[in-house]
Amino acid sequence: MTTWDYAPAPESAALANLQPSYRPFVDGAFVDGGGQALTTVNPATEEVLAEVGTASAQDVDRAVAAARRAFEKTWGPMPGAERAKYLYRIARIVAERSRELAVLETLDNGKPIRESRDVDVPTASAHLFHHAGWADKLGYAGLGPDPKPVGVVGAVIPWNFPLLMAAWKIAPALACGNTIVLKPAETTPLTALVLAEIAAEAGLPAGVLNVLPGAGDVGAALVGHAGLDKVAFTGSTDVGKEIQRTLAGTGRRLTLELGGKAANIVYDDAAIDQAVEGVVDGIFFNQGHVCCAGSRLLVQESIAEEFSELLLRRIETLRVGDPLDKNTDVGAINSRAQLERIVDLAAAGDAEGAVRWTSACPLPERGLYFPPTVFSGVEQTMRVAREEIFGPVLSVLTFRTPEEAVAKANNTPYGLSAGIWTEKGAKAMWTAQRLRAGVVWTNTFNRFDPASPFGGYRESGFGREGGRAGLEAYLSA
C-alpha cells in the first residue's frame, strides 16, 4: 500500500505578533492591574507564551465606573447610526488582522489553525458586522418603537472560543448602546486584549469597552458588582448557578449560557456518509471543547453496526497534533486541569462497563493531548452519558423507535443543542418539536450564524445570543 504522509505545513507563529506581556484595558488605556500577574501557556507545548497583568477589586471598580461614565456621557446618548460606524470599523479591523488573530488564538488555546482561521475569526467578524447593522434599527427588533440600552454590562467568557465569545458579548451590548466590562478566561486572555487594542485603534470612546484579565476571583468581583445593570455569562453550569445565586434579588439582569450533553440522533434513513461526517464534526470540532458538542450519539439499532464501522474508520483519519499545522484536525487540550478531567471521566466510562475505543493516530510527545475516543455500549445511567466531558470523547447509545430516541435525548439535565439525521422532512420536524434543546440542527451540526439565536434550556442556561432574540437581553422596552 502506498503511504502518503502530508509534510508538516506549519503556520508561522511570528504572525501572532506575540508580546512578552499584556495588561488590562480600562477606560480606553492599557493599565497596570493591581492583581497578581498570571502567565498564559501554549497547551501544545506547555511553554509560557506571555505574562498577563490581572485586575484587582479596585480595578473592577474603576472599570465599572469608567463604563458608567461612558454610558451616561458618550455611548448611551450617541445615535445608533454613529455607534454602528465604530462597530463596522472594529469588524473590519478584525477581518483585516484575521491571520494574526487566528495564530494568536491557536497559540493561546491549542485549537487547530484550520478552525481558528476558518471558523473562529470569520464568525467573530461576522458577529460584529451583523450587530453593527442593528445599531440604528433597534426600533424594528420587535421590542417596542424605541427600546433603550440597559446600561453597564459585566460579561464573563470561557476559554473554548476566546475571541468568538468576546465578540458574542461585545457586539450586541455595544450595538444596543450599553457599555461593557469583559473578563476573559484565565487560560486564554490574549485575543480579547488584542480586541481591546483593535477597539482603541477604531477610536472607540474611552470606557465603552473594558477588558479585565484574571481568574475566578476577578469574575466573581465583576458579576457581584453593584454598579452593573446586566451580567452575561458563558461557562460551566456550576459557576452559572453560583452567579444566579449572587444576582438573585438584586434586580440586575442575567443571561447564562452553560454546559450541554447534546444528542445526535441518527435515524436509519439518514444519508449515512454525511451523518458520519456530522457526528465527527459534532464531537471532535475544537477537541470537543464546545458546550453544544454532540457528545451523545443516538443511532437507530437497525444501522448501529454499519454506522459504527464507518464512524470509527472516519475517526481514524483525523490528524491529531501541532495546532499550528494547517493539516491538523484535532489540536491540544486547553489546560492540564481539563486534560485530567477528561482522563478521569473516561476512566469512569471504563469502570461502569462501557467499551472504550481509541483512535490509533499518533500523538505528539509533548503538550496536552487526548486521542479521539468513542465509548460504545453506553447506557443512560452511566456518567459518560450524563456528565459533560468537554473533550474529544463520544458516547454511543442506540434506540429502536423515534419515541425512544426523543426520550433518551431529553433524559439529561441539560438542553442546549441536538442534532437530527434523516432524509424524511416530516420525521425531522416531528423530532425537533419534541426535543428540549435551544438549538436543533437537522442534517448538519455546529453551524453558527450571527442571525440565528443560540441558547439553552434547563441546566444549559437561559437567554439567547444572536439575531433579533439576542438583542432582547441588552435592551429595555
Next chain:
Amino acid sequence: MTTTVPAPRASLDLADAVRDDGSLRRFLRGLPGVDQVGLERRSATLATRSIKKESKLQALDMAISMIDLTTLEGSDTPGKVRSLCVQARRPDPDHPDVPPVAAVCVYPDLAGTAVDALRGSDVAVAAVATAFPAGRSSRAVKLADTALAVDAGASEIDMVIDRGAWLTGRYGQVYDEIVAVKAACGSAHLKVILETGELAGYDDVRRASWLALLAGADVIKTSTGKISPAATLPVVQVMLHAVRDWHRATGELRGVKAAGGIRTSKDAIRHLVAVNEVAGPQWLTPDLFRFGASSLLTDLLRQRRTQALGHYENTDRIGTA
C-alpha cells in the same frame, strides 16, 4: 485500551440485487441517500489540506503515474497519437526520474497506432468505445466498437452508459449493456463512464456507481470530458464511497477514474487527498485511481520542476505533445 476498526461486514446478497429489473430497482433505491450540503461541505474541507514539500513531490509523481493521457478529437491523427505516446513513455526527458503515465486514451480506430507506439513500455492503451461520447447507437454497434478496440490491442476499454435509458429508469437495460460490453472486453479492463454531469444529482451518481459495479465494471469513471460539469470533488467523493462500500461488502478492489476538467496540479492533489481520506490509502495506485486528462500533465511537470528549481518554470521549457 486500543482496538482496531472492526472488520467489514459479511457480504450483502448482491446476486439477488440483479435477479431482475424489479430487484435491481429496489436495490438501487434502497441505497443510503447522499446529502448535498454535507457532501459539498466535506469536499470543501478536503480541499483545504495543505500539501507541501516532500508530500507534494510525492503527490505530483503519483498523479503523473495515474494519468490516462487522452486525445479524443475528431481531428485526431496517427501523428498526434504517436506524439502523445512519446510523451507518455517519458513525460519529461530532462528529468528521467519522472514516471511514465498509466495509459494513453484514444478513439478505437487509433488504438492500433497507440499499441505500436507504446510497445515495450509499461504504458497501457485505453480506448473509448460504445459510440463514445453520446452512446446513442444500437447495442450491436457498441459491441462492434468495443471489438474494434480490443482487436487492435487496447488493454483498457472506456465505455459510456446509456444516459437516456438510465434517466427513464430502464436500469436493467443499462446493466445488461455493461455486462455485454464487459464480456466483449475479454481480458481488457472495463471503465464505465457515468457522465455524472448528465445524471440527476448525487443520489443518482451513487446508484449509477453501484449499478456499474454490480455489472462488473473494473473502474467507475466520472465523465467523457465532453460535458460540463465533469469531475468535481463531491462527485468523486460519492464514487469513492461506492468503491469503499463495494470493498466492505465483497472484499474486491475496484477503481475510480476522475475525468474531465482537472487541469491543474492543485486540483489533482485535492483529488488525491480525497482518495487518501475517503476511500483510503489502498486506492492510491494507478490500478485503482486514474485521472483522465490531456493538459494536466503539463502543469504537473511544471510544478515538479518548480519544486526542484525553486522558481516557477516557464511552460515553453517543457515539451508538450
